[in-house]
Amino acid sequence: MAEWFSSWLPNGLAILGPAFVSAVLVVSFIGGSALLLIWAERKVAGRMQDRLGPTRVGPVGLLQSIADGIKLITKEDVAPAAADRFLFRFAPYVAFCATFCAFIALPFAPEIVPWDLSIGVFFVLAVMATEVFGVLLAGYSSGNKWSMFGGIREAAQVVSYEVPRSLCVIVPVAIAGTLSPTEMAEQQAGFFWNWRIFHDPFTFLAFFVFFITATASCKRAPFDLAEAESELVAGFHTEYSGIRWSYFFMAEYGSMYAVSALACLLYLGGWHPGFLPMDLRDLVGAWLGNIGYGCILVGKSYCLIFVMMWMRWSLPRLRIDQVMTSCLKYFLPISCGLLFGACMWLLTVPSHWAAVVRLILAAASLIGMVVMGVMLLRPLPAEGQHGQLAGVWSRQETVS
Amino acid sequence: MTDLFSDQPGRLYVVATFLPLLPAAILIILGGCRHLSRSAREVSQMASWLDRRLRSPEVDRWGAWLSIAVMLLIAGMSILGMAEMLEFSQTDPSRAWTETVEWIRIGATPAGAFEHPTEGNTELPKVSEIQVIAFGYWIDRTCAILFAMVAIVSSMIFLFSLGYLDDELGLEVEDHLGHCRRRGRLMHFYVVLNLFVFAMFHLLIAVNLLQVFMSWELVGVCSYFLISFYGERPEAGWAANKAFIVNRVGDAGFLVALAMAWTGLQTLSIPALNGILSRGDLSAEGLSSTWHFCLALGLFLGCVGKSAQIPLQVWLPDAMAGPTPVSALIHAATMVAAGVYLIARCYPMFPAEVLLVIAYTGCFTLFVAATVACVQTDIKKVLAYSTVSQLGYMMLALGVGGLSAGLFHLLTHAFFKALLFLGAGSVIHALHHEQDLRAMGGLRQRMPITAATMLVGVLAISGMPFFSGWYSKEAILDRATRVMLNEPQHFLLGFLPLLTAGLTVYYMFRLWFLAFAGSPRHRSVFEQSQESPWVMTVPLLVLSVFSLGVGWGWPIWEPGESIVLHLLAASESLGHDSPLSAGQAAAWLHEHHGVLALVTAGIGACGFAVAYWRFGRGAPVMATVTTGGMSRFLQQGWYFDAVYEAGIRQPFQAFTLAAARFDKGPDDRGGASWKSVDGWGNSIGEWIVRSARPVRRWQTGRIRGYVAILGLTVVGMLGMLAILMRS
């Protein structure tokens, strides 16, 4: 894209041009996906709680999040008196910028990448580290005790979960031998058993540990201490309302997507569909190929995000000390062990044995996925006992 | 038993020497058990049973009898040994039994001992000449005879002290002078006594001077313990210290002589030294005659200290603070005689000049001591000064070349002085520790045996014909007068002994009359006196027999014919004759020795007459002591003590106090601090503290101040750097 621009722009601006375009694209993608994800979250939550979720606005409630967005924008810009005005306004931007920067190095397709850094993965991790600062400032500057506590708790949780997450990132990096996400994705071309997740049992476990720690560092699901409604009202963003609050939300959904995209790139074969042996671009030409790969990657990321939402509405919230002990006493040693195991695996296991293990793992997980699908999608018995809810609850009675 | 020592008869004496250590060890162990059991009696049942058994006085008595039995055994062995020795040295008097074993090897480190052998010289490094100090015994005729004398006297004194110290047997002893109640110390007494006897014997048979010096010190220590037996009494403590310190002064001379002998001749063995030094000129060994003179003088200084000669005799009268048997054994018979014996043993070592010094020292000592003895009121002080006087006679005899006369007088003096002291002891014991002659008088009715034996002793010491004292004193006076006639400038050496002979008779009979003759002056003292038990009177009788008969020879009236004198004289050929005794006057006197005997008898008679005239018929209390200026001068022992006190002790103490003041610096009185060493130290300290105080203020403890200073210095440095780089 850079060459194309430089053809008609003076040299100085030649670099700015593509940068500007890609920035716009990224912001719009984040905004769009945030809206979509908010809607999806509410729909999924509803379905899980046997209710419909938003249906009124738009065909399936699709426009609901747009309506919310408009409402947020029109809200009055209120800041608490005790707050430190400058910091109060500055905090959301820090949080959003951090997440936004993460997308600089995240590729969507082999050629569609804002800045193909050689240390892309490390850069993404680094930038996500600065996000914690936004939370801290928000908590501190909004002047009330709850947000202060929320902020500090949140910071402690994110900072400590960074360590196991980084270790789990290093596992595929050590196997791939490079930090650039595009190269890592290229290495996982071919059928789905080439994905890094099936490379050896250690990476298989490493994916799950990575996924859990990633959700924790996005302050989601079982680890969402920050805005634990029951205790801290809304955590660090209690005082925020209107557009500032939406920044935080966009930051949150943005980092969710970034993390899951990273997971896909590192473990789940990036933009490769897994059942297509040859390169898509050869089939349908460069442009369509790229867009196709992009869609596959986004699709996979959305699946992972769906799993996050799924976790959110099914698991109870952890206490702060449980969160910290699980991080320091369980995730950290496990991730160290996995890293060590993966390296040993590389050094010791002969290649043909490795291939056999790879196939076994792939087959096992495929079968697992199929079985789970059948279990979930089986038609529920139409009638429930009188006065009871239909659905899953009813089935247990029959069993006992 | 004799075949055991057939090949080496000398070993008999070695066994005899070490035998007293046996009872000493046993008594020590017994005392230890008694002490432990007493302190642990509540704790353990067995300890209380042991304590009940050991506490009774029987144990002490049993210990004493063990020591006496051992001493008697040794006396027997020594007499047997003497007979063997006399028979052995019949043909050649100078023959002796000697045996040495290697004790200390002082080898000059062999050359190259430390470089490990290089390839070149593979053979062992050459061992250079090694110096060895040999430990062993050397017993000749004189040693055998004196060994027997010491053994006999010691056994008698052991027996006597059992009776004398009977009040020490009880568990609780009331010490009036020491003002305290304490436990009986008889066992302690016998332990130290045994130790002393062992040291004395070892001194007699030692072969090298280092051994002699060791036993010399051990003897001094034992005398210190025994003098301070009544430790609670202040004067006993002071006397013990004085004795020990004065002896140490003498020993210093001895040590110097030892050192000179070792560095000069690399040997300390007495026979070897005698051999080398008797030749006179030491140019072969590269040693000058002054070196020889100093060596001999050093040895003599040691003997002066030990035998209480003129400069160092102050300690002996004070040593009377100890119990009387101690005075008898140590301060009359044995220890004080050690000095004379040492000179006799190393006689060839002494050049003529030193012999002259010895003679004059002896002469002055005998005269001074005799005069002081005449005015003493304490019975033991009189005997002490008489001992000093008699030792002066022995030194004089050695000085004028009469080796055998000196030794013979040593022998006889040991017997009759021991007799006199034991007699005094029994008197004191009878009068319950009353020692003042003025309180006595007319005791012969109550204590006939003691009076008679004391009379024998007095007659012997005053040189009454047919008594042992006469033979030995005649021998000495004969030598002395020969010197007087032969060398007119040394007439004092002859005149003073003759004069003092008379004085001796005077103060001895004064003592006897005051104590035994006349009517009792203190009725109370006289009433409580009665004859001592057999344990004390038997030794007196035995010693009186010895002091009577030891000097006899055939024909009995001929003083020169004493058997023992001949035995001793035979070994004299060993030593060279002193020039003083040669000469034609000596020959003239030889024929007319009868004249000398008459002169001495006359002087003796005068002394007796004066004594009888003044005290014979029981003089009143006041008359016993004249208070004139002269007598006070004599009572103070010619003011020797005062001179030492004023001349040595006080200035020295003043000096030390001044030094202390100088060192420790002014106490709370203030005073300039620079005067004392401490003052200097302290002032330096203060100066540092004062100069550090301003610097201390900079340490404000405020971090930013430090940062500012840091910054400024960096700026300064950068400025300099900039200036430098500008060029």
Added chain:
Amino acid sequence: MMSFETVMFVILATLTGGSSVAVVLSRQMVRAAVWLLITLIGVSGLYFYLGAEFLGATQLIVYVGGTLVLVVFGVMLTEPGKTERVTVGPTGWCLAGFLSASMFFLLVLVMLNSGKSSSPAVDKATEWPGVGPIGLAFLGLPQSPNQPGYLLPFELISVHLLVVLIGAAYLARAKRKPASEAGGTVVRVEPVPDAGEGESL
């Protein structure tokens, strides 16, 4: 006209410089911390500008993510009371001003004088050791022959970091204050008023 690089440099330089001055001038500690954040991000940008991407990322992850969070935590935990003044009095400012100004001036002077080593116009894109060579150098596997390995420093610094962190954790562990258990109020230790100095630096 200025080339793109110089524009970028000027932007980043002003960003960093301005925020560091703001750090000095800010009255409240949290404000100072925020300005420090911006300075650090500016410096990280400079590293990226200079082409040391790995270093820029490390700066972000270690400095901003670790050290600065610690600093902010520190500020929050030791919240200074309203009465306390965070900065020094006027004399302090003068001295500090003089100190820093003279320091800056002299440093620049020295640099310009010593600037003989005119740097060759090295194209930014020329071979620039990426992460690989740094990693290998750290493990003591020198690429170029005369390149010394840096294994020992690497080991030293890792052990040092471990020890320091354990020490810090131990030092800052939650101590049971006897006074607090006994319900006593926290005794405020009055600083000893220095007689001499009034408003000292």
Added chain:
Amino acid sequence: MIVVDLSAFLVLSAFLFSCGIACIATKRNAIGILIGVELVLNAANLNFVAAARYLPSFRLEGQIFAIMVIVMAAAEAAVALAIFLNFYHTHTTIDVESASDLQG
């Protein structure tokens, strides 16, 4: 047209350095001093990387030194903070003026 080369970066780091010194000198709060120290360290780091960029022989060492400094700074901040906490624990304030117990 200013050419961006080593001296520009040196000037910038000098400026950062003096800002750090000023911050140390003016802040009464212990953490203010800590921030000043961070500034000084960053200035030094900038020098290293700039030198690594413009002096080919210093290419690798510069980055390694910089990484070392960053790690050390992290460790130093941790310890400093622990000490300040303890100080706050006993003196209820971390005003440097009151931390003058260690005076002469």
